Each structure stands twice: as structure tokens, then as C-alpha cells.
Amino acid sequence: MVPFLLDVHNLVGAPAFQVGFLAAGLQSSYGPIGEFARKRGVVTISADLSCVRIGGCVVGVSSIPRVEVWLNRRLSEDAHIGFSEAFRMMVTEY
Amino acid sequence: MKPCWFHLLCAGCLMAGAAPVSAQQLDYGRYESLFGEPVTVSGTGKPERLSDTPVVMEVITAEDIHHSGARDLPTLLSRLAGIDLGHSSPGTTEVAVRGYRQPLGSRVMVLLNGRQVYLDGFGEDFWSTLPVELSEIRQVEIIKGPQSALYGFNAVSGVINIVTFDPLDDPVNVVETRIGNHARRDANASLTAKLGDMAGVRMTVAADHVHDYGILDKSGDNPDYAKDPSRRSFSLNGSLVLDDGSRFDTELSHTDVSMRWIALYPFFDTRIKTDAVKLGMTSDTMVGRVNATGYYTSIAMPWVQSQAFGPFSMNDRIAVVQLSDLFKIGATDSFRVGTEVRHAEMGAGPISGGGVLKGDLGAVSLMWEHDFSPSVSMVNAVRYDHVLIDRSGPVTDADPFDNSDYDRSIGGLSVNSALIARITDIDRLRFSFAKGVSLPSLDNFGQVEQFVPAYGGFAYYGNPDLTSTSIYDYQLGWERSLLSLGATLSVNLFHQQTMKHITNPYAYISGDFYSQADMGAGSVSNGLELSISRRFRDGWSWSANYTLDRLHEHFDLGYRNAQPTHKVNLGLGHSFGDWEADLYARYVSGTKGLYVKPGGPDDGPAAGIGKIGPYAILSPRLAWKAREDLLIEAVAENMWPYRDSSPQRMDSSYYLSVKFTY
Numbered sequence: 001m002v003p004f005l006l007d008v009h010n011l012v013g014a015p016a017f018q019v020g021f022l023a024a025g026l027q028s029s030y031g032p033i034g035e036f037a038r039k040r041g042v043v044t045i046s047a048d049l050s051c052v053r054i055g056g057c058v059v060g061v062s063s064i065p066r067v068e069v070w071l072n073r074r075l076s077e078d079a080h081i082g083f084s085e086a087f088r089m090m091v092t093e094y
Numbered sequence: 095m096k097p098c099w100f101h102l103l104c105a106g107c108l109m110a111g112a113a114p115v116s117a118q119q120l121d122y123g124r125y126e127s128l129f130g131e132p133v134t135v136s137g138t139g140k141p142e143r144l145s146d147t148p149v150v151m152e153v154i155t156a157e158d159i160h161h162s163g164a165r166d167l168p169t170l171l172s173r174l175a176g177i178d179l180g181h182s183s184p185g186t187t188e189v190a191v192r193g194y195r196q197p198l199g200s201r202v203m204v205l206l207n208g209r210q211v212y213l214d215g216f217g218e219d220f221w222s223t224l225p226v227e228l229s230e231i232r233q234v235e236i237i238k239g240p241q242s243a244l245y246g247f248n249a250v251s252g253v254i255n256i257v258t259f260d261p262l263d264d265p266v267n268v269v270e271t272r273i274g275n276h277a278r279r280d281a282n283a284s285l286t287a288k289l290g291d292m293a294g295v296r297m298t299v300a301a302d303h304v305h306d307y308g309i310l311d312k313s314g315d316n317p318d319y320a321k322d323p324s325r326r327s328f329s330l331n332g333s334l335v336l337d338d339g340s341r342f343d344t345e346l347s348h349t350d351v352s353m354r355w356i357a358l359y360p361f362f363d364t365r366i367k368t369d370a371v372k373l374g375m376t377s378d379t380m381v382g383r384v385n386a387t388g389y390y391t392s393i394a395m396p397w398v399q400s401q402a403f404g405p406f407s408m409n410d411r412i413a414v415v416q417l418s419d420l421f422k423i424g425a426t427d428s429f430r431v432g433t434e435v436r437h438a439e440m441g442a443g444p445i446s447g448g449g450v451l452k453g454d455l456g457a458v459s460l461m462w463e464h465d466f467s468p469s470v471s472m473v474n475a476v477r478y479d480h481v482l483i484d485r486s487g488p489v490t491d492a493d494p495f496d497n498s499d500y501d502r503s504i505g506g507l508s509v510n511s512a513l514i515a516r517i518t519d520i521d522r523l524r525f526s527f528a529k530g531v532s533l534p535s536l537d538n539f540g541q542v543e544q545f546v547p548a549y550g551g552f553a554y555y556g557n558p559d560l561t562s563t564s565i566y567d568y569q570l571g572w573e574r575s576l577l578s579l580g581a582t583l584s585v586n587l588f589h590q591q592t593m594k595h596i597t598n599p600y601a602y603i604s605g606d607f608y609s610q611a612d613m614g615a616g617s618v619s620n621g622l623e624l625s626i627s628r629r630f631r632d633g634w635s636w637s638a639n640y641t642l643d644r645l646h647e648h649f650d651l652g653y654r655n656a657q658p659t660h661k662v663n664l665g666l667g668h669s670f671g672d673w674e675a676d677l678y679a680r681y682v683s684g685t686k687g688l689y690v691k692p693g694g695p696d697d698g699p700a701a702g703i704g705k706i707g708p709y710a711i712l713s714p715r716l717a718w719k720a721r722e723d724l725l726i727e728a729v730a731e732n733m734w735p736y737r738d739s740s741p742q743r744m745d746s747s748y749y750l751s752v753k754f755t756y
Contacts, residue, residue, distance in 0.1 A: 085383040093425035
């Protein structure tokens with residue numbers, strides 16, 4: 001993976017990429033981020049599980065008190081992102 | 095706990111690699127890194143985290159093995175709650191889960207990467223014939239209680255699944271040698287080669303030897319067949335992933351073992367040669383995650399010398415084909431449908447009158463897991479097994495049955511049902527019910543033999559009219575994460591009813607030899623298991639467990655006598671600089687065991703029940719990491735002699751081993 005920073009206010013001109021990690025403090029942008037993920041087929045990942053519930057993130061991860069992984073099933077289907085059956089069976093699908 | 099960003103990155107790596115690895119049977123290493131705990135498929139047949147599995151399961155990790163100082167799997171297993179051990183010789187061990195330890199007719203299903211290593215013919219697990227070294231093992235999964243609905247007949251007390259490292263992603267390159275008292279000489283080596291990005295192969299060779307110490311009664315032994323316990327092993331494991339993500343796994347293995355083992359009390363000096371070949375394929379398809387696996391195992395005993403029956407030979411062959419489909423419907427329902435066909439046959443030469451016994455099994459199974467919420471889920475599984483029995487070949491005069499008596503079939507329905515509830519962030523409750531089904535072994539059905547005069551001279555025989563028997567099991571478990579200690583506390587209660595027992599043709603019941611396999615009265619077992627453990631953190635680890643087990647027999651078949659009421663295990667480990675120090679202690683309360691003495695010219699054989707006193711074992715380990723790739727280890731496996739069976743005394747064992755990793 002080759003990382004780069006992306007301005008959430010300039011998603012239209014973003015180059016093609018597969019996985020996006022969301023920094024903290026982006027709650028107000030979850031809507032556009034979700035729409036971007038849906039159109040561009042990007043796996044958006046956040047430490048804020050509410051991002052998954054709202055539909056801004058495909059995957060959410062929390063680690064306290066234990067690691068929890070949430071998956072937004074509808075967003076991943078709309079974005080044509082497939083996950084293996086094994087992975088789906090070990091996470092919480094929303 | 096590692097920071098959340100670590101897990102975000104792990105998740106990202108899994109996402110980014112989803113296409114090429116999505117169809118792996120289970121990518122244990124990557125999922126363990128993501129979730130921070132072991133993952134498994136053994137509990138329900140579907141991938142899940144250890145803390146999510148609805149069954150009572152314990153996992154021995156590679157790190158546990160590294161710090162154990164153990165040189166074999168039974169020693170590792172004995173340090174868990176609810177595990178009973180008995181040695182027939184320095185190289186032969188019987189392992190039981192929650193009681194019912196007996197020389198033949200084990201109720202524990204043992205699997206190596208999903209391949210059954212349980213011998214259908216004798217109904218026995220011969221641990222030294224397993225083609226696996228401890229350094230190859232990623233984890234050992236121990237499930238307590240019946241699991242017939244997933245694994246079929248005879249997984250009635252528990253399942254032990256040994257999972258090795260993946261030759262594609264987890265290279266194991268190690269050479270290890272060990273010397274010790276009793277002429278202990280062990281050596282093993284593993285080499286892993288990666289063939290491009292999508293294929294890997296691991297080859298392992300091993301040779302072990304020890305002097306046959308500790309046998310308490312050598313009367314009747316034949317020096318021509320009495321060999322020191324020794325073992326030669328070769329295995330080749332390979333993995334291949336295709337561009338579409340389909341994965342192929344294969345195993346080719348051979349072991350050649352000389353050992354002394356016990357049936358009733360008389361011992362058998364035996365050479366056992368085992369060959370196995372296995373091919374499995376897993377692929378994500380339109381209809382779910384499909385797995386097809388086939389394997390063939392051949393067990394040949396070119397000679398078996400019994401002081402009670404004289405020398406004989408036998409062989410046992412098993413061919414299995416399994417097909418399963420795992421899929422998820424919606425966000426909350428997972429299913430697994432499966433089918434299995436199996437052919438087992440035992441040709442026992444003179445011991446079966448020259449005939450061949452066969453069992454052909456067909457089974458279908460269904461598992462359904464439903465998540466009521468992120469914190470409450472339920473799993474239900476059913477399996478129906480149907481077995482056709484057949485016998486061909488000559489019949490001896492001593493056998494009251496002819497071949498047509500064996501033309502019959504047996505069926506049985508197994509059920510597993512469990513509920514897991516995460517009642518708080520750190521507390522989990524498990525409730526489970528199971529109906530397990532146990533099938534007589536081919537040996538139970540049709541073995542025929544004549545005792546030598548010193549042992550009474552009468553014949554015993556199997557019984558083709560035997561049926562399957564049901565085991566009902568109820569469990570309640572509570573698990574709590576003690577975050578401040580970095581430890582996990584678990585409490586498990588179980589109640590198990592065995593409706594009938596299949597008495598072995600070797601049985602000694604209520605003071606008399608029993609000369610025919612039959613259906614005996616049942617029993618009830620109740621128990622409590624307490625354990626607390628802290629995995630390595632800040633250089634320290636510790637663990638403690640206690641087991642209370644009460645077994646009531648409706649008729650004395652010897653199970654109660656062999657069952658210790660109390661067991662305690664303690665462990666403490668510390669790493670400092672290049673040094674590691676570990677200490678393990680075990681206490682087991684007293685039991686009783688059978689003794690048999692052959693008769694002389696003027697008297698007949700004598701038998702009785704003798705006391706086996708309580709015992710305590712202390713096993714320290716000290717290791718020095720001389721270089722990054724070199725570990726030197728000194729181990730005392732048990733500092734005082736002890737007995738856990740009638741015929742064998744386990745003397746103190748001291749080892750010095752050198753392990754080179756390259």
C-alpha cells in the first residue's frame with residue numbers, strides 16, 4: 001500500500017484508490033464520504049462505529065474493551081465491494 | 095491492548111488483500127492479528143473468534159507451546175482443566191476429556207488440520223503416530239462436550255483439533271535436538287519453501303527414541319517383540335492459491351512407531367506404520383464458501399505381541415470424502431450444509447479369524463447460527479449418520495457368529511444447540527445442550543481371539559448386534575475478562591448422561607473377565623471447571639485451574655475407578671533479557687486401576703482392583719536465547735516419579751534441547 005493524504009472537501013478530484021482511513025473529526029462529512037465510497041468503490045474505514053451506522057463508512061473498527069469490526073452491508077453492496085464469507089462471519093454486519 | 099490504529103491498519107490490509115486471499119480455508123494469522131485473539135472453525139464449522147464461539151473451547155497457542163517445555167501433545171493437554179491422562183508406557187498416553195479414560199474405545203475425536211487421526215478399527219487415538227511436531231503447530235483447539243453434530247460418531251466427550259502453520263504464509267524453518275535420561279534421543283527438522291507468491295510447501299522429518307522404563311510387571315513379556323519406544327515421522331504439507339482465490343491444501347505423511355500399549359492390563363508390544371494422503375479445496379463461489387476434502391489413512395501393524403493372546407498382525411484403512419457449503423443470508427444468519435461418506439475396514443488376520451470387517455458411513459449435516467443482536471447469538475446443528483456393517487472371509491470355530499450376522503446397519507441423530515450472550519463488555523455466558531452419538535468400533539463388532547492358557551484359555555468375541563449409544567450433555571459457562579490483570583476467568587459447569595456403554599471385549603466388570611462386547615448400563619457425570627490465565631504480558635504469565643469431576647455408574651464398568659475427583663494445575667512464567675523461566679505444577683487425586691497376573695502351572699490368572707495414589711508433578715523449564723536464532727533449553731518434566739495407571743510408573747525425566755531457527 002502507498003499512503004497519501006486526501007482533503008475531504010476535495011473528493012471530486014481525488015485519484016483512484018482502494019482503501020481510505022478516516023481521521024477523527026469528520027462526522028459532518030460522513031454523508032459525502034459515503035457517497036464517494038459508493039460511486040468510486042472505495043473501502044472507507046473508521047474508528048468511529050457511528051460512521052458505519054450512518055452509512056459513511058464501509059468498515060468500522062473499535063478496540064476497547066475488545067476488537068469489534070462492523071460492516072455496512074448495504075454500502076458495500078452499492079459500492080460493489082465483496083468480502084469473503086469467512087470475514088463476514090466474524091464481524092458484525094449492519 | 096494494541097491501539098485502535100493498529101487494528102485499523104490490519105483491517106485495511108485484509109481489505110486490500112481480500113481478492114487473492116478471500117477463499118483461504120481460514121487465514122488464521124491475519125485474522126488473529128486483526129482481532130487480537132485466536133480464531134477457529136472447530137466450534138461450529140464456521141469461522142469465529144475464540145471469545146465468540148458458543149462451545150466451551152480452550153486454545154493452546156504456539157507461544158504456550160514455546161514456553162511449555164513439553165515434548166509431546168498429551169503433556170500440553172494435561173495442563174488444561176478437565177483433561178485426564180494415563181500412561182501405558184513412556185511413549186504411549188491415553189487422553190480423555192471429562193473422564194471415561196479407557197485403553198480402547200476413546201470418546202475423544204482427534205483431528206490434524208481437520209483430518210481424523212482416530213483409528214476406526216480399534217476406536218483409539220495413538221498419539222505417537224501423529225505426523226506432526228510441536229514446532230509446526232499454530233494452535234491446538236480443545237472442545238469439551240459432545241460435538242457429533244459437526245464431526246459425527248465418537249466425538250462424544252470432546253474434539254481436539256491440531257492446526258499447523260500455513261506453509262504459504264507462515265514459514266517454519268527449524269532444527270531441534272534433544273537428549274535426556276532414559277536414553278532419550280529426539281531430533282526433528284522442518285523446512286518451508288515458498289514457490290512464487292501463491293504456493294508453499296513444508297517438509298518435516300523427526301526421529302525419537304527412549305528406553306522403555308517404568309513397566310511394573312514384565313511377566314509374560316516376549317523379548318523378541320519388546321522394543322524401546324521409538325518413532326520415525328515424515329510429512330509434507332503444501333498449499334496453492336489460484337488467481338480466482340481458490341485454495342488447495344495437501345498432506346502426505348508417514349510414521350513408523352514402536353510402542354507398548356495397554357488393553358485391559360495385559361500389554362501389547364507393537365509396531366505401527368501409518369500412511370496418510372489428503373487433498374482439500376476451498377473456494378468462494380456464488381453459493382457460498384465451498385470446501386471439498388478427501389483423505390485416505392492406512393494403519394498397518396506388522397506385529398503385535400500380546401502376553402495374553404500371542405503375536406498377531408492387523409491393518410486398518412479409512413477413506414473419507416467431505417463436502418460442505420458455508421454461506422450467510424442477510425446480516426444475521428449463517429448456514430453450513432455438509433455431507434460425508436466414509437469407508438473403514440479392518441483386517442485383523444488371525445485375530446478376526448482371517449476375515450475383514452467393514453463399515454460404510456453416509457452422513458448429512460446442517461448448522462444454523464442466528465444473531466439476535468450484536469451481543470446475543472444462537473447456534474443449532476444436526477447431523478444424521480448411517481453405517482452399513484459387513485464382514486467377509488473365513489470364520490473361526492470359536493466365533494458364534496457367521497458373516498450374515500454382520501449384514502446390518504446403524505443410524506443415529508446428533509444435535510448441538512448453544513446460546514452465547516455478552517451480558518456486559520467483559521462478561522460472556524454460554525448455555526449449551528448436545529446429544530452425541532457413539533458407535534461401536536469395528537473391534538467391538540467382530541474381533542475374535544483366544545486367550546493363552548496362562549490367561550485362562552477362553553475365547554472372547556465381538557458382537558455384531560451392538561447398537562449406537564446416546565450421550566446427553568448440558569453445560570453452563572461464564573467467562574470474564576479481567577482487564578486490570580490482563581487475564582481471563584472462566585467457570586464451567588456440566589452434567590452428562592451416557593445412556594448405555596459399549597463394553598469392550600477386553601472388559602473386566604465387577605470382578606470378572608467379560609468375554610463378549612455388549613451394551614452395558616449407563617452413567618452420569620457432573621463437573622465443575624475453574625480457570626484463570628494470563629497470557630504473556632510485560633514478561634510475565636500465569637495460570638491456574640481446578641477440576642471437580644464426579645462420575646456415577648449404574649453398573650461397575652470401571653470408569654468411576656479410573657476417574658480422579660480433583661485436579662489442579664498451576665503455571666508461572668517469566669522472561670528476563672535472554673532468559674526464560676517457567677514452572678508447571680499438577681496435582682491429581684487418587685484413583686483405582688486393574689491389575690492382572692498370569693497364572694502359573696498350578697494356579698489360574700489373578701485379577702483385582704488396586705489403588706493408585708494421588709500424585710503431584712513439578713516441571714520446571716529454563717531457556718537461554720544464546721543468539722537470535724539459537725535457543726538452549728533445560729527441562730525437568732516431572733521431578734518425582736508418579737503413577738497415573740496400574741502398569742506404568744513415570745520416572746523423572748530431564749532433557750536438554752537445542753533449537754536452531756533459520
